[in-house]
Amino acid sequence: MILTALNDYYQRLADEDKVPLPGFSSEKVSFCLIFSQEGKPLQVVDLRDTSGKKPRPSPCQVPVDKRRTSGIHAYPLWDKTAYSLGVTAGEGKRLADEHAAFKARQLALFGESDDPDLMAFLRLLDQWQPEQLSELPGYSEEVLDTNVIFRLDGQRQYLHENREARRLWGAALEGGEGVSGQCLITGDIAPLGTVHPAIRGVRDAQSSGASLVSFNSDAYESYGYSKNQNASISKAAIFGYSTALNHLLRGDTDNHQRLQIGDATVVFWAKARDTAHAEAAEGFFAMLNEPPSDEQEAAKLGTLMKQVSEGRILAELDPMLEADTQFFVLGLAPNAARLSVRFWYVDSLEHLAQHYAHHYQDMSLEPSPWKGMTPGAWRLALQTAPIHGDRPNAEDVLPQLAGELMRSILTGSRYPRSLLNNIVMRFRNDGKISGIRVALCKAVRAREGRLAVHSNSTTQEVPVSLDPHSTHPGYLLGRLFAELESAQRGALGNEVNATIRDRYYGAASATPASVFPMLLRNLQHHLSNMRKKDKGGLAHKIEGEIGTIIDGLSDRFPRSLRIEDQGRFAIGYYHQSQARFAKKDSAYKNAEDE
Numbered sequence: 001m002i003l004t005a006l007n008d009y010y011q012r013l014a015d016e017d018k019v020p021l022p023g024f025s026s027e028k029v030s031f032c033l034i035f036s037q038e039g040k041p042l043q044v045v046d047l048r049d050t051s052g053k054k055p056r057p058s059p060c061q062v063p064v065d066k067r068r069t070s071g072i073h074a075y076p077l078w079d080k081t082a083y084s085l086g087v088t089a090g091e092g093k094r095l096a097d098e099h100a101a102f103k104a105r106q107l108a109l110f111g112e113s114d115d116p117d118l119m120a121f122l123r124l125l126d127q128w129q130p131e132q133l134s135e136l137p138g139y140s141e142e143v144l145d146t147n148v149i150f151r152l153d154g155q156r157q158y159l160h161e162n163r164e165a166r167r168l169w170g171a172a173l174e175g176g177e178g179v180s181g182q183c184l185i186t187g188d189i190a191p192l193g194t195v196h197p198a199i200r201g202v203r204d205a206q207s208s209g210a211s212l213v214s215f216n217s218d219a220y221e222s223y224g225y226s227k228n229q230n231a232s233i234s235k236a237a238i239f240g241y242s243t244a245l246n247h248l249l250r251g252d253t254d255n256h257q258r259l260q261i262g263d264a265t266v267v268f269w270a271k272a273r274d275t276a277h278a279e280a281a282e283g284f285f286a287m288l289n290e291p292p293s294d295e296q297e298a299a300k301l302g303t304l305m306k307q308v309s310e311g312r313i314l315a316e317l318d319p320m321l322e323a324d325t326q327f328f329v330l331g332l333a334p335n336a337a338r339l340s341v342r343f344w345y346v347d348s349l350e351h352l353a354q355h356y357a358h359h360y361q362d363m364s365l366e367p368s369p370w371k372g373m374t375p376g377a378w379r380l381a382l383q384t385a386p387i388h389g390d391r392p393n394a395e396d397v398l399p400q401l402a403g404e405l406m407r408s409i410l411t412g413s414r415y416p417r418s419l420l421n422n423i424v425m426r427f428r429n430d431g432k433i434s435g436i437r438v439a440l441c442k443a444v445r446a447r448e449g450r451l452a453v454h455s456n457s458t459t460q461e462v463p464v465s466l467d468p469h470s471t472h473p474g475y476l477l478g479r480l481f482a483e484l485e486s487a488q489r490g491a492l493g494n495e496v497n498a499t500i501r502d503r504y505y506g507a508a509s510a511t512p513a514s515v516f517p518m519l520l521r522n523l524q525h526h527l528s529n530m531r532k533k534d535k536g537g538l539a540h541k542i543e544g545e546i547g548t549i550i551d552g553l554s555d556r557f558p559r560s561l562r563i564e565d566q567g568r569f570a571i572g573y574y575h576q577s578q579a580r581f582a583k584k585d586s587a588y589k590n591a592e593d594e
Contacts, residue, residue: 002344003213003233003241004185005328009269010240016275019247022239023173025064025197026246028057029078030146033085033136036153037116039123044138047149055142060149062160063169066195067209074102076109076169077121077160078149086130089144099130109172115164117152124150173235183234185241190234197242201249201258202265205334212245212332212339256286261378262402264331264342270349271326280320281327281349288356291373298372302360305373309357314350323350329410331403342403345410355412362415362443362450366465367578369435377406383437384422387430398422414451420444424566428506438574441567462568466575471552474565477516478572480549481508484519486580487542490535491526509569513557 013019020026032045048055063076072094074083079102082088086099103125110118133139150159159165174191181192198209213231248257248267259266270281288305292298304317314321327349331342363374381402385392404416423437446462463470470476485500500508500519508515523546530539561569 001346002330002341003237005271005346006241006244007185007237008271009328010244012271012275012278013244013247019243020061022236023063023065023169024061025243026059027062027064027078027147029060029062029149030055030057031143031148032158033148033150034153035120035124035150037120039120039125039127041124041128041132041136042153044133044136044143045151046138057147060147060158062149064197065173067198072098072101074098074105076105077165078147080147081133081144084148084150085128085133087133087144089141109168110165113164113168115162117155117159117162118165120152121150121159181232183237184232185237186234188234190236192232193235193238196231196233196238197246199242199245199249199332199339201246201251202332202334202339203260204263205339206337210334210337210339212242214338257282259286259289259376259378261331261406262381262397263399264333264403264406266329266331266406268327268329270328272322277320277322277325280318281322281325284318284321284349285327285329285352288373289376289378291376295371300372302373305353305357305360308353309361314353321349321353323348325349327352331406333399333403343407343410345407347410351412352410355410358412358447358450359409359443362446363439364464365435365439365442365574367435369439375436377409378402380436380440381405383434383440384419384426386426387432415440415444415447417444420567421563424509424563424570427509427566427570431502431505433501433505433570433573433577435574438570441570445564445567445571462571463575466579468548470572472565472568472572473553473558474561474568475572476549476552477508477512477557477561478569478574479576480516480546480553481505481519481569482573482576483542483546483549484523485577487523487526487530487539487546490538490542491529491533509561509566511560513559516557 010019014021030046030048032047034042034045036042046055047058047060049058060078062078065075066073068075078084082092082095083098083102086095088095106122106125110122113119133143151157152159179192180189182188183190183192194215196211196213199205199212200207200209202210213233215230245267248255248269249265250258257268259268268282268285270278270285272278272281287301291301307317308314313323315323325348327345327347329343329345331344333340333342360374381397382392382394384398384401385394385396387393398418401416401418401422405419407413408415420441423440426437427433442462442464449461463475467475481500488496488500504515504519508519527539527543530536530542
């Protein structure tokens, strides 16, 4: 299914001239050797992009038949200088063999051609002496070990763009080694391939590329199956899926179809009735995962997702977003020299938008910790990492947790339970009760309730904003802790070296009976201190709020709270802490002014 979808996507890209034709690959080329009709080398031309601080090779679509590994294998009409020109900056222990292989490959492919350009190229190779390179105009040591192409003097096109050269190359590919069989991707009877190109661009995978499909042992030929029968895929389909995937993984700044979620490199694409609608769907998904930095645009996107969550049809909100557009999301992670499929998602754009709308709804919290749109999956996953300085360390995010979080958003399934465990652990370890972290706690509990997942703590709905009527003990204890902290600040001011949150939050949320009696005893001292400072109104408000909260609790504080209830504790703490800053609850400020 994955390879079929990628091969279909290749057909769309090929129709738009965005990817190479079969038998070609986009490679990084730095220099071009100009030669005469007589086969005499004339000069070296620098093809690199010099617009930046450092020259960069230019992409060029050149003939490629298979991936070069440890063996000697030359490419037609281009290659690195060790092969094409017989020179290298290193020791070059097999330099002579590599250059000989290059000359032999060109002669085998084009030796019988009567094309003038190809005949001149063969004359160049027959007369070439490696020491000539350093004598040519335009030469520098930067040429060594780079990829080089060729051009006949007076011609505009490069030699690998020559029509006759392309025809001969295509014929060589069709008549190459390999058996014919039914392709598992296209269903056609065609020559089957045994070598699958390297996939480049997956973070932390080998820089030379890694394999999505590979066989490197004779054990895979057991029971009479050859390697091409184990993966019965035609050469054309192999080229199609690998080219499309490498296109999606390209590192260009204009590539908005690639995301990084933990150790998973995520690519996505759409299949619609035309390119415009497909690109609109892809752009929509990109914004969902990396919300716009512009607050106004983020607010528009947030409003759109809210309307979808309320049942509005996506096409009514944006006619370019058609409900039946098919959407594909692929997450890949490195695994030695191969790639692991972390997740694979296929669904309609309508269902995908609904799942994101449910995620938006589950994450909603008042007051909102962000402006406009819910943060993307990677920013959410970062909340599970320890904070160093003022920000979390991305390397501390558990790879599987990030992938599971992304999968739950895509599919609308339950968030990983380990997400709640990690967030609660972060509350206890670093004491940062941030709004995004609280929203994640709320999302986990809200989704479990909505999906009717069994919960051992309570069946009460998780409130979006402050709920003074909630009787859930975890939520009430979180509210109580916030009011006790408010009393401390009212008595001692905001310049306290260590608040009760800094010292006791972890114990209060996990083992309330061991902490709250002591905190309530200190409360009287704080209230008395406020009254001495002419803050009697504030003391009265806090004392009344604490009394109301305690009335909702049982006679005894719980000895311990489960992880689920500790999540509720954080939500109650956040709601109560933020309530005094809300416009509707200006009583605190009025009391301080008395």
